[in-house]
Amino acid sequence: MTKVPPDLKYAKTHEWVRMAGDIATVGITDHAQHELTDVVFVELPAKGRQVKSGEACAVVESVKTASDIYSPLSGSVVEINQGVVDDPGLANSDPYEAGWFYKIRVSQSSELNNMLSAADYAKQVNQ
Numbered sequence: 751m752t753k754v755p756p757d758l759k760y761a762k763t764h765e766w767v768r769m770a771g772d773i774a775t776v777g778i779t780d781h782a783q784h785e786l787t788d789v790v791f792v793e794l795p796a797k798g799r800q801v802k803s804g805e806a807c808a809v810v811e812s813v814k815t816a817s818d819i820y821s822p823l824s825g826s827v828v829e830i831n832q833g834v835v836d837d838p839g840l841a842n843s844d845p846y847e848a849g850w851f852y853k854i855r856v857s858q859s860s861e862l863n864n865m866l867s868a869a870d871y872a873k874q875v876n877q
Contacts, residue, residue, distance in 0.1 A: 753780040754779070754781075754868045754875075755846055755868065756868040756869075759822070759862060759867070762874065763820045764779045764781055765820060766779050766845075769862070772856050773854070774825065776852055777841070777849055778819060778845055778849075778851070780845050781875040782845075783842045786810060789811070789839060789842050790811055790812060790813060790838055791809075791811040791838055792810055792851065793810075793835075794852050797827050797828065798826065799826070801823075803821060803861050804820055807819065810841065819851065821854070823856050824858050824861060825858075828855050829852065831852065
């Protein structure tokens with residue numbers, strides 16, 4: 751069964767968001783990492799980059815495919831997770847904690863209203 755932590759928001763494109771004030775931590779969901787299988791490379795956006803909701807801003811490569819990662823919210827990248835760049839397998843083994851991708855200072859908090867709740871995301875992936 752796919753893990754879908756109840757305290758996060760989810761994009762239909764399989765990214766998750768954890769809010770802390772106006773900072774959003776972004777990563778890929780447990781479902782996404784299962785679909786990708788073994789993640790071997792992660793390319794993250796540069797610190798300071800402005801990203802828009804729905805914009806491709808990162809790349810994940812697995813043994814079977816390369817996939818764009820879309821920013822679920824608009825804002826400025828304030829931190830990247832060098833740990834997941836150095837050890838891409840963290841995206842598989844711990845997608846919601848050690849395997850997070852980047853943090854952005856959210857510029858339009860109303861975009862959170864367009865994201866899925868844990869229950870809605872679970873329905874999407876378990877159909």
